[in-house]
Amino acid sequence: MTTTSNFLSIKDVSTAFKIDGQFYDAISHIDLQVQRDEILAIVGESGCGKSTLATTIMGLHDPHETKISGEIDFEGTDLLQLDDAGYNQFRGAKIGMIFQDPLSALNPLKRVEDQISEVMDYHTDLTKEEKHDRVLQLLDEVGIVNPKRTAHQFPHELSGGMRQRVIIAIAIACKPDLIIADEPTTALDVTIQAQILDVLRAIQKENHAGIILITHDLGVVAETADRVAVMYAGQIVEQGTAEQIFNTPEHPYTRSLLRSMPQRDNENDDLYVIKGNVPSLQKMPSTGDRFAPRIPWVPADAHEANPTMHEVTPGHEVRCTCYKHFKFPDEKGSVTA
Amino acid sequence: MWKTILRRILIMIPEVIILSILVFLLAKAMPGDPFTGSINPKADPQQIHHLMKINGLYDPWYQQYWHWVVHLFHGNLGNSYQYQEPVTRLISGRAANTLWLALFTMILTYAFALPMGVYAGRHEGKLPDTIIRFYTYVTYCIPFFVILVLGIWIFGYVFGWFPTTGSISSSASGWLSTIGSRFYHILLPGILGALFGTVNIVQYLRSEVIDAKSSDYVRTARSKGVPSKDIYRHHIFRNSLLPIAAFAGYSITGLLNGSIFTETVFSYPGMGLLFVNSISYRDYTVITALVLIYGILNLLGTLLSDIILSIVDPRIRIE
Numbered sequence: 182m183t184t185t186s187n188f189l190s191i192k193d194v195s196t197a198f199k200i201d202g203q204f205y206d207a208i209s210h211i212d213l214q215v216q217r218d219e220i221l222a223i224v225g226e227s228g229c230g231k232s233t234l235a236t237t238i239m240g241l242h243d244p245h246e247t248k249i250s251g252e253i254d255f256e257g258t259d260l261l262q263l264d265d266a267g268y269n270q271f272r273g274a275k276i277g278m279i280f281q282d283p284l285s286a287l288n289p290l291k292r293v294e295d296q297i298s299e300v301m302d303y304h305t306d307l308t309k310e311e312k313h314d315r316v317l318q319l320l321d322e323v324g325i326v327n328p329k330r331t332a333h334q335f336p337h338e339l340s341g342g343m344r345q346r347v348i349i350a351i352a353i354a355c356k357p358d359l360i361i362a363d364e365p366t367t368a369l370d371v372t373i374q375a376q377i378l379d380v381l382r383a384i385q386k387e388n389h390a391g392i393i394l395i396t397h398d399l400g401v402v403a404e405t406a407d408r409v410a411v412m413y414a415g416q417i418v419e420q421g422t423a424e425q426i427f428n429t430p431e432h433p434y435t436r437s438l439l440r441s442m443p444q445r446d447n448e449n450d451d452l453y454v455i456k457g458n459v460p461s462l463q464k465m466p467s468t469g470d471r472f473a474p475r476i477p478w479v480p481a482d483a484h485e486a487n488p489t490m491h492e493v494t495p496g497h498e499v500r501c502t503c504y505k506h507f508k509f510p511d512e513k514g515s516v517t518a
Numbered sequence: 519m520w521k522t523i524l525r526r527i528l529i530m531i532p533e534v535i536i537l538s539i540l541v542f543l544l545a546k547a548m549p550g551d552p553f554t555g556s557i558n559p560k561a562d563p564q565q566i567h568h569l570m571k572i573n574g575l576y577d578p579w580y581q582q583y584w585h586w587v588v589h590l591f592h593g594n595l596g597n598s599y600q601y602q603e604p605v606t607r608l609i610s611g612r613a614a615n616t617l618w619l620a621l622f623t624m625i626l627t628y629a630f631a632l633p634m635g636v637y638a639g640r641h642e643g644k645l646p647d648t649i650i651r652f653y654t655y656v657t658y659c660i661p662f663f664v665i666l667v668l669g670i671w672i673f674g675y676v677f678g679w680f681p682t683t684g685s686i687s688s689s690a691s692g693w694l695s696t697i698g699s700r701f702y703h704i705l706l707p708g709i710l711g712a713l714f715g716t717v718n719i720v721q722y723l724r725s726e727v728i729d730a731k732s733s734d735y736v737r738t739a740r741s742k743g744v745p746s747k748d749i750y751r752h753h754i755f756r757n758s759l760l761p762i763a764a765f766a767g768y769s770i771t772g773l774l775n776g777s778i779f780t781e782t783v784f785s786y787p788g789m790g791l792l793f794v795n796s797i798s799y800r801d802y803t804v805i806t807a808l809v810l811i812y813g814i815l816n817l818l819g820t821l822l823s824d825i826i827l828s829i830v831d832p833r834i835r836i837e
Contacts, residue, residue, distance in 0.1 A: 239741055265746065273743035280741075285734035288753055289833060290760070299752075300742040335832045351742065 188391055189215040189238075189359055194251030194261075196230075196237045198462065204248050205462035207233040208415045211251070212490075215359070215391045220382075222394045222406035222423070224438070228459045230415040231395045232281070235363045238393070239278050240268040256358065274304040277352030281364040283344035287336040293320075293347050294332035300354040319350040323380050342373035349380060356388050363395045378405050399442050403427060408496075411435045414459050414471040417490075421497035431499040433479070433507040434472045440509070453509075470501045478510055479503055526824055530817050537817075541809045542583050545802050586806070596803035600796065605807045609789065615685045616788035619704045619780065620773040626712030627769075631719035632762075636755065638720065639727025651724075654717040662714060662776070666783040669710045680706035683785040707780045715776070718769075719762060726758035733757075763830050767822030771815050 191213040197204035208230035215221045223231050236242055237249055240260060253260040260271065272278075280286040287296060297319060298312040307315065313332075320328035323346040336344055345365065352360055362381060366374040382405065385392055396402060402409055403423065410420040411434065419432040430436045440453040457475040465471070470484040488501035570576055574585065589596060595605035638650040657665075674682035680702070681687065687699045730736060731754060739749050774789075781790035789808060796804040828834045 241737055241740055269743040269745055271743070272741055278741040280734065280738060282734060286738045288735040288739070288757070290757055290831065296738075299739070299744065303743050303745075337833045348738070351738070 188217050188256065189213075190254045191234075191238070192252040192254065194234075194237060194249070194253060196233050196242065197248040199246045199248075200463060203463075206415055206465065207462060208237070208412075211417060213410060213417065213420075215393060217358070217389050217391050218385070219407045220385065220392045220394055220405055222396060222402040222409045223412055224396060224399060224402055224409060225412035226397060226438075226459065229412045231397075231412055232363055233415075234412075235278070235361045235393065235395055238361060239272060239276065240265075269303070273300045273357075274355045275357050276359045276361065277355070277357035279345075279349055279352045279360065279362040279365045282368055283341055283348055284368070286348055287344060289336055291335075292332070293334055293336070293339070296336075297332075297347065297351050297354055300351055304355045315354070316350075319354055320347070322353075322384070323347075323350045324376060325350075342369055342377070345369060345373075345377055346380070349377070349384075353384050353388070357390060358388070359391050359393070360385070361393045361395070364397070365394070366401060367396070367398070374401070375404075381405070399438065411438070414465060416471060416500065418472065418500045419498065421494075425494065425497040429493075429497075431493055431497070431504040432472075432501070433476050433504060436507070436509075437476075470503060472501075473503070476503075476507065479507055483507075522828060523821075523825060526821050530821065533817055534814060537813045538587070538810055539583065541806050541813065542586060543579060545806045545809070546579060546582070548797075548800060595807045598796075598801055598804050600799040600801045600804070605803050608792065608804065609807060609811070612788050612792050615786065616774065616777050616781070616790060618700065619707060619786065619788060620770065620777055622704050622708040623711040623715070623776075623780075624770060624773055626708055627715050627719065627773075628766075630712055631716040632723065632759075634716065635720040635723025635762075636727055636758070639724040639731070639758070640750065642724075642728050642731075647724075650720065654720045657714040658717040660714070663779050663783055665710055665714050666707070666780060669706060670783065673706055685787050703786070707784050707786065711773070711776065711780060715773075719765075722765070723758055723762055726761060727754060730754040730757050760827075760831055764823050764827040767824075767826055768819045770822070771812075771819035774812060774815055 191211055194211045195206050195209045197206045211234060213221070223234065225231050238253055238260070240263070242249065249261060251261065255271070256275070258271075260268065263271070287293075294313070294316050297316045301307055301312050301315065305312075316332055317328040320331055325331045325343060325346055331339065331343065331347070336347070339347065345368070349365070352362075360381070365381070366377050369377060378401065381392065381394075384390065394401070394406060406423045408420065408422050409426040410417050411426065411432065412418065413434045419426065419430070419435045426435060427439070430439055434455075437453065437455045441455060443452060455475055460466070460471070460474075468487055470488045473479070473481070473484050483503045483506040485501050485503075488503075490498040490500050491502065492498050574582060577585075586596070593606065595609075597603065598605055598608055601608060634650050634654075638647040641647050670682050673679050685700060685703050686696065687703075735757075736749060736753055739753050740746075744752070777788055778790035778793060780786065781788045782794050785791065789811070792804065793808045795801075796808065
């Protein structure tokens with residue numbers, strides 16, 4: 182490991198998908214840093230490119246159907262320069278990934294034990310017995326009550342929460358430095374959610390790993406994240422510490438998101454709704470503020486022609502200058518175009 | 519596991535009974551009788567009437583059926599009107615021929631189809647995939663008997679590489695030359711049947727492989743750092759073969775049914791040829807026996823499919 186600032190740094194990364202023979206950016210010009218011992222949350226609504234970013238870091242895209250540019254510097258290696266065999270040295274070993282859907286992410290025909298020890302087959306020299314012991318230890322670590330029994334079971338015999346724990350066990354089997362968790366709790370009910378997040382935090386403390394937590398659940402973010410990056414339509418629109426984002430959100434999108442969260446003290450009010458949709462990849466405008474169509478009351482000249490990131494306070498960055506002029510329609514002093 | 523199989527077999531009993539009644543009635547419902555024209559074209563109608571009577575063919579159907587069932591349990595399926603021979607002997611002499619041909623065709627079919635299906639799925643959209651798909655569509659479009667006739671003509675008559683009739687050459691003596699001659703006789707029908715019977719397996723397997731390739735569990739395996747060839751070996755192949763394995767039991771019966779074409783065109787003395795001949799002679803006893811056997815084989819085939827599936831797929835295992 183070199184310096185801490187170089188643990189994972191994503192520089193100007195764009196991923197384009199081929200649709201009808203043409204490439205369209207699903208994420209464009211992403212800049213992000215992750216440190217060890219840190220949980221970075223990436224939030225945004227469905228289709229904003231969160232998962233695309235995760236699979237880009239993991240190198241899981243089909244090279245014939247995607248075009249990736251930029252640089253992903255991980256512990257001194259540019260991952261995007263690696264071939265598949267080179268990438269396999271990182272996948273599972275130094276970077277672990279936790280997937281969204283515990284129902285389909287496990288092979289239905291293999292026993293839990295085989296699916297966990299498969300990671301170790303490729304990244305460790307452990308003997309069969311050592312792997313077996315490690316599997317039981319991992320299952321215990323992720324909170325499985327009867328590891329011996331579960332190890333011998335097939336995925337369909339487990340509950341959703343148990344499957345998600347197995348997936349976490351797979352991701353952490355080789356003590357990776359970086360864990361990418363793509364909506365790890367979305368398919369689970371709230372009590373299990375909290376337990377899973379606790380497991381993640383405990384593992385992070387033990388291994389000093391960096392975690393990228395991808396979610397659309399702001400409650401999860403508030404509970405776990407150190408830093409937050411907000412994504413909209415394939416771009417990062419705001420990033421900062423969790424405190425900065427939750428206490429002094431600046432970008433209109435972040436503020437709208439927070440406002441659309443149910444609050445305990447105003448339960449009689451209707452929830453705020455962000456009108457409109459994220460444009461599809463083919464219809465994404467190449468210039469201008471991508472969020473502008475969804476806040477039509479903000480005058481056009483408040484937006485930048487080519488929105489860039491502006492540092493508000495140290496570590497807190499916002500895209501586009503429109504945040505300075507943004508007020509909700511029902512707020513005092515709001516301007517309408 | 520044994521419980522499941524036992525339960526499946528118990529369910530088969532009423533199925534077989536209903537099948538046998540249906541088969542018996544349908545055979546009886548066919549127009550014509552086994553005697554007209556078979557003794558001599560100018561036979562006296564009075565004599566035929568007499569023959570029908572002493573053979574019990576004027577009795578009510580349930581009496582005839584009951585007679586038949588009682589005999590069936592004594593291992594007696596009656597005499598063939600056409601051959602004047604016990605039906606059991608008639609069929610047992612031909613069953614082995616049909617079985618060899620069907621098994622040989624099936625092994626060849628899978629040997630051709632499995633690699634093709636996997637290869638096409640793995641290289642989806644590329645040239646080999648296009649060629650394989652084109653090939654399966656062509657074989658699917660051409661009626662099977664046309665292929666058989668063409669095959670006999672080209673490889674049997676023009677080149678003279680293969681025998682065109684029978685199941686064994688009359689000059690074969692000694693066990694080695696007997697086996698050799700039998701094998702030689704099923705070679706051409708077997709190869710033709712296999713080359714032109716791959717379409718289902720290839721297409722099914724191809725789409726299973728394509729589905730598996732983009733499945734979430736394969737993505738999980740890739741995120742573990744498993745090299746692509748191992749992903750194919752440990753994850754994609756086994757999971758894609760599942761429905762194919764399940765289909766295997768059923769496809770055996772499909773081949774038995776298909777043997778009717780092959781045996782007729784190749785004059786191969788099996789159950790299929792016997793069946794076609796018996797229908798043209800209204801040989802009731804043989805027809806009912808054969809249809810019943812085919813029906814039971816079909817039921818056994820589905821049972822076999824269920825058993826295979828419960829072995830290979832842990833989700834279906836019943837404790």
